[in-house]
Amino acid sequence: MLKTGHEESGMEYPVIAPGQIDAFFASLELEVLKREICDIGHRLWQRAYVDGNGGNLSVRVARNLVLCTPTLVSKGFMHPEDLALVDMAGTMVAGGKRRTSELLMHLAIFAAQPKAKACVHAHPPTATGYAVCGIQPPSCMIPEMEIFIGEVAVAPYMTPGTYELGQAIGPLAHQHNTILMANHGVVAWGFGIEDAYFKMEILEAYCKTMLVTAQLGQLGHGPNTIPQPQMQELLAIKKTLGIPDPRTF
Ligand SMILES: [Zn+2]
Numbered sequence: 001m002l003k004t005g006h007e008e009s010g011m012e013y014p015v016i017a018p019g020q021i022d023a024f025f026a027s028l029e030l031e032v033l034k035r036e037i038c039d040i041g042h043r044l045w046q047r048a049y050v051d052g053n054g055g056n057l058s059v060r061v062a063r064n065l066v067l068c069t070p071t072l073v074s075k076g077f078m079h080p081e082d083l084a085l086v087d088m089a090g091t092m093v094a095g096g097k098r099r100t101s102e103l104l105m106h107l108a109i110f111a112a113q114p115k116a117k118a119c120v121h122a123h124p125p126t127a128t129g130y131a132v133c134g135i136q137p138p139s140c141m142i143p144e145m146e147i148f149i150g151e152v153a154v155a156p157y158m159t160p161g162t163y164e165l166g167q168a169i170g171p172l173a174h175q176h177n178t179i180l181m182a183n184h185g186v187v188a189w190g191f192g193i194e195d196a197y198f199k200m201e202i203l204e205a206y207c208k209t210m211l212v213t214a215q216l217g218q219l220g221h222g223p224n225t226i227p228q229p230q231m232q233e234l235l236a237i238k239k240t241l242g243i244p245d246p247r248t249f
Helices: 018-025 028-046 103-112 125-133 143-148 163-173 193-217 228-240
Strands: 056-062 065-068 084-087 092-095 118-122 153-155 178-181 185-190
Touching: 018 084, 018 092, 028 056, 028 065, 028 118, 028 193, 056 103, 056 193, 065 103, 103 118, 103 163, 103 185, 118 193, 125 178, 125 185, 125 193, 143 193, 143 228, 153 163, 163 178, 178 193, 185 193
Parallel strands: 153 178
Antiparallel strands: 056 065, 056 118, 065 084, 084 092, 118 185, 178 185
16 A cells, blocks of 8 residues: 555445455446446547557555556457456456556555545646646636636656656645646546546646637737636535535635
8 A cells, every 4th residue: 555644545445355356356346347447448539538558547446456447458449358456556466457557646546535436547638738838727717627626736747657656646636636747648536437537528628728718818808717706606616516626625
């Protein structure tokens, strides 16, 4: 288990004993999740948020286990039997193909943020452009972005697959559900795998809109921001949804 200072993470999940792992991996409960992960992978690929074998997805399924995508497979064309079951140290305990090399980053998020039930990592081009330039997208522009994401953190560049990348991302995941990874892409956590995927759609659409906004702003119009009293109303809605935001702490 990665040390984060938030070791209460995962207390609501059952512990699966070593002798039960194969049966658990073959259970109907996990079969449903495997199909859902494959479906989300296909949606990522269809929207060109993943390229080649890029991107990875994970779902926490037990206090000691995470279900994740395999390495070196297009996320648009996965089969349920390709998925891997890993423990909280990153060791694969069941599955058809070798687990994603980015798993340590996912585990760091699960360890740091008890609310995280699933993670999606992808390379949506516009948001990744912001990450390459180290630009945090502006805020207070679009209600949906403020409620479901908020201010996006920008994590420093670290070599993919390393422990150091996980250590850079984990602490940010406590206050941000969506993180730009410098010179790499985006990682988001959610209350389920589709919820984590929605963060990817919302951020990519927002970054496209901000590019257009910047261009139109050069004509001397705007950008206009949401007034502070109405921003407070949005943050109040966000709090009722249980979505963390440093501005509401
Ligand atoms: Zn990546």
